[in-house]
Amino acid sequence: MSQYYLSHLQELESEAIYVIREVVAQFEKPALLFSGGKDSIVLAYLSRKAFYPARIPFPLVHIDTGHNFPETMEYRDWLISELGVQLIVGSVQESIDKGRVKEETGYNASRNALQTVTLLDTIEKHKYDAAMGGARRDEEKARAKERFFSHRDEFGQWDPKNQRPELWNIFNGRKNQGEHFRVFPISNWTEMDVWQYLYTENIPIPKLYYAHEREVIARDGTLLSTSPWLKLKPDEKPMIKRVRFRTCGDMPITGAVESDADTMEKIIAEVAASRKTERGTRADDKRGETAMEDRKKSGYF
Amino acid sequence: MNQLLRFTTAGSVDDGKSTLIGRLLYDSKSIFEDQLEAVTASSAKKGFDYVDLSLLTDGLKSEREQGITIDVAYRYFATPKRKFIIADTPGHIQYTRNMVTGASTANLALILIDARKGLIEQTFRHSFIASLLKIPHVIVCVNKMDLVNYDEKVFDKIVQDYKAFSSKLEVSDIQFVPISALNGDNVVNRSDNMHWYQGATLLHMLESVHIESDYNHIDSRFPVQYVVRPQTNEHQDFRGYAGRVAGGIFRPGDEVLVLPSGFTSKIKTIEVNGEKLNEAFAPMSVIITLEDEIDISRGDIISKPNNQPEVAQDIDVMLCWMNQRSVNLNSKFYVRHTTHETRGVLKEIQYKLDINSLQRVEGVEQLVMNDIARVKLRTAKPLSFDSYRKNRITGSLILVDEGTNETVAAGMIV
Numbered sequence: 001m002s003q004y005y006l007s008h009l010q011e012l013e014s015e016a017i018y019v020i021r022e023v024v025a026q027f028e029k030p031a032l033l034f035s036g037g038k039d040s041i042v043l044a045y046l047s048r049k050a051f052y053p054a055r056i057p058f059p060l061v062h063i064d065t066g067h068n069f070p071e072t073m074e075y076r077d078w079l080i081s082e083l084g085v086q087l088i089v090g091s092v093q094e095s096i097d098k099g100r101v102k103e104e105t106g107y108n109a110s111r112n113a114l115q116t117v118t119l120l121d122t123i124e125k126h127k128y129d130a131a132m133g134g135a136r137r138d139e140e141k142a143r144a145k146e147r148f149f150s151h152r153d154e155f156g157q158w159d160p161k162n163q164r165p166e167l168w169n170i171f172n173g174r175k176n177q178g179e180h181f182r183v184f185p186i187s188n189w190t191e192m193d194v195w196q197y198l199y200t201e202n203i204p205i206p207k208l209y210y211a212h213e214r215e216v217i218a219r220d221g222t223l224l225s226t227s228p229w230l231k232l233k234p235d236e237k238p239m240i241k242r243v244r245f246r247t248c249g250d251m252p253i254t255g256a257v258e259s260d261a262d263t264m265e266k267i268i269a270e271v272a273a274s275r276k277t278e279r280g281t282r283a284d285d286k287r288g289e290t291a292m293e294d295r296k297k298s299g300y301f
Numbered sequence: 302m303n304q305l306l307r308f309t310t311a312g313s314v315d316d317g318k319s320t321l322i323g324r325l326l327y328d329s330k331s332i333f334e335d336q337l338e339a340v341t342a343s344s345a346k347k348g349f350d351y352v353d354l355s356l357l358t359d360g361l362k363s364e365r366e367q368g369i370t371i372d373v374a375y376r377y378f379a380t381p382k383r384k385f386i387i388a389d390t391p392g393h394i395q396y397t398r399n400m401v402t403g404a405s406t407a408n409l410a411l412i413l414i415d416a417r418k419g420l421i422e423q424t425f426r427h428s429f430i431a432s433l434l435k436i437p438h439v440i441v442c443v444n445k446m447d448l449v450n451y452d453e454k455v456f457d458k459i460v461q462d463y464k465a466f467s468s469k470l471e472v473s474d475i476q477f478v479p480i481s482a483l484n485g486d487n488v489v490n491r492s493d494n495m496h497w498y499q500g501a502t503l504l505h506m507l508e509s510v511h512i513e514s515d516y517n518h519i520d521s522r523f524p525v526q527y528v529v530r531p532q533t534n535e536h537q538d539f540r541g542y543a544g545r546v547a548g549g550i551f552r553p554g555d556e557v558l559v560l561p562s563g564f565t566s567k568i569k570t571i572e573v574n575g576e577k578l579n580e581a582f583a584p585m586s587v588i589i590t591l592e593d594e595i596d597i598s599r600g601d602i603i604s605k606p607n608n609q610p611e612v613a614q615d616i617d618v619m620l621c622w623m624n625q626r627s628v629n630l631n632s633k634f635y636v637r638h639t640t641h642e643t644r645g646v647l648k649e650i651q652y653k654l655d656i657n658s659l660q661r662v663e664g665v666e667q668l669v670m671n672d673i674a675r676v677k678l679r680t681a682k683p684l685s686f687d688s689y690r691k692n693r694i695t696g697s698l699i700l701v702d703e704g705t706n707e708t709v710a711a712g713m714i715v
Binding site for chain 2: 049
């Protein structure tokens with residue numbers, strides 16, 4: 001190597017590894033929030049790189065809504081054994097059964113918002129003092145102002161107007177008893193960066209991301225997979241389409257796009273040509289202009 | 302190889318900063334249809350007869366209500382040549398701390414000047430912050446050229462004025478470009494209205510500015526973040542020092558000196574994910590193993606016997622105070638410097654800087670939010686540091702309040 005500079009992807013990787021190591025060095029009981037989506041997959045692989053040859057020194061925490069794609073669960077269990085890491089599951093069904101939250105009803109019912117309670121309960125139960133997530137600043141306008149180290153009060157809430165200044169790469173993880181931090185090591189990555197990284201690092205991803213035949217219905221400009229949790233309106237007719245998913249959320253709210261991209265190369269070409277944001281397929285973000293900001297304040301991912 | 306360029310913008314209401322960012326994103330085709338639809342709808346709702354690109358950079362609810370940027374917002378776009386991260390900050394004096402935050406990680410600062418107004422107070426302020434934070438490159442955009450009939454003389458006058466002023470600052474690389482963010486002249490596409498301008502467009506400047514030398518590749522510094530000890534059968538004796546290179550170049554076989562202990566050893570391996578590397582330089586995150594078993598922990602700095610950082614407890618610092626609560630002499634803090642934390646006390650305020658006039662104000666005993674001052678700190682344990690001028694990583698520190706745990710100040714070691 002005669003040139004002393006990094007490519008943008010190498011620089012982002014180095015930054016993320018630095019952040020992950022800071023978390024382990026500064027906190028007593030960190031955890032990685034794992035959704036099964038591509039961003040948290042990248043985070044899990046970066047964690048392995050950060051500590052190899054030691055094992056990943058924190059568990060993966062999955063907040064299970066019970067409305068997952070089967071492909072996500074299959075992948076999750078494979079990844080756990082591949083990385084040799086501990087899995088902790090927080091169950092939304094359990095929160096419902098205990099009366100901690102109330103199930104939504106209606107056609108667009110989702111367990112997305114309920115996750116916040118389960119997430120905060122899980123963090124409290126296991127006494128995690130730092131929860132890492134795969135959120136990126138390019139995803140959504142409220143996330144554009146998120147810090148790498150994001151302080152949460154004892155109620156798990158985010159106060160966007162009173163965030164700690166974050167300078168250079170000096171991260172301040174000091175906190176009082178009962179408070180915790182959310183940490184976002186891939187803050188500076190874009191959707192394209194994630195795809196390019198998965199490709200260059202040859203990281204396996206759930207089959208959902210590749211084009212496949214699936215029974216779907218069209219609703220509000222997106223294609224939703226049929227499932228036991230999706231209540232059909234009288235005029236909605238299921239049809240078979242060749243689709244893939246750009247994000248990997250809950251089955252009833254994650255929209256598919258029609259696609260023939262069945263290889264990583266084709267996906268990257270499709271993302272590069274895409275004229276819609278990935279969250280454009282998420283019904284949870286269409287609940288008003290500040291849907292994400294409001295959820296984040298109350299303790300969402 | 303596509304590189305990453307981080308740049309900062311600062312601006313006040315009406316100077317066209319948000320429009321410029323919107324224009325860069327829009328003309329470089331980084332805007333998605335659904336984002337554009339939302340902005341088009343908002344523009345119509347506000348009664349505008351054009352699409353207000355500045356709405357693309359709107360952030361939090363309170364900011365949309367007030368129509369201003371309060372916090373630092375990060376934006377992303379890419380061209381076939383480079384990836385860009387914009388730290389978008391407000392420009393008013395009450396947000397100096399946000400500008401300092403945005404500037405701390407930037408390779409380049411965009412300074413916007415309204416062609417009708419020429420150099421104003423905030424031009425001086427933004428330029429001074431760029432210089433204080435040692436942003437290596439500056440591009441001065443003379444905006445709203447459409448409102449001065451694209452007049453070359455107006456541009457030339459501003460360039461002359463800026464050069465005269467900036468000779469007092471420490472910025473070596475300054476470029477100038479006449480633009481209209483509203484109409485897109487010389488932002489991404491070359492203007493048809495200013496044939497007298499032979500230079501590059503703004504985007505071309507951003508794509509081609511030489512950033513390879515922005516990191517220090519001379520003075521070897523490796524702050525230890527974490528000690529990796531697998532304690533598995535396979536790697537029983539493995540003891541690696543994880544960290545991010547802050548300066549210089551490290552190679553296996555190099556003699557190294559560990560501070561503050563003063564122990565010496567030789568580098569056995571440099572590795573990532575089990576892969577052995579021939580060398581490591583800033584800003585690479587790696588694991589270094591040494592030939593000898595010596596006591597090293599987080600906060601130590603690995604350097605070279607013939608090129609060491611300074612080690613001291615009395616430190617001269619340019620400080621930006623960032624908290625609502627003011628600070629007096631003899632206040633105590635946690636001092637965070639690279640991966641090291643110790644305690645410190647504010648021993649002396651030598652002078653405060655009026656950042657509009659750059660005048661020194663002496664005899665000050667208290668600092669309030671957004672003050673920039675030269676101070677003396679005394680730390681409980683010695684710091685191993687370089688001057689900020691020499692290395693932005695080993696020359697920077699933050700102060701943390703012992704009661705609230707808030708980050709209350711940013712410091713650049715003189």
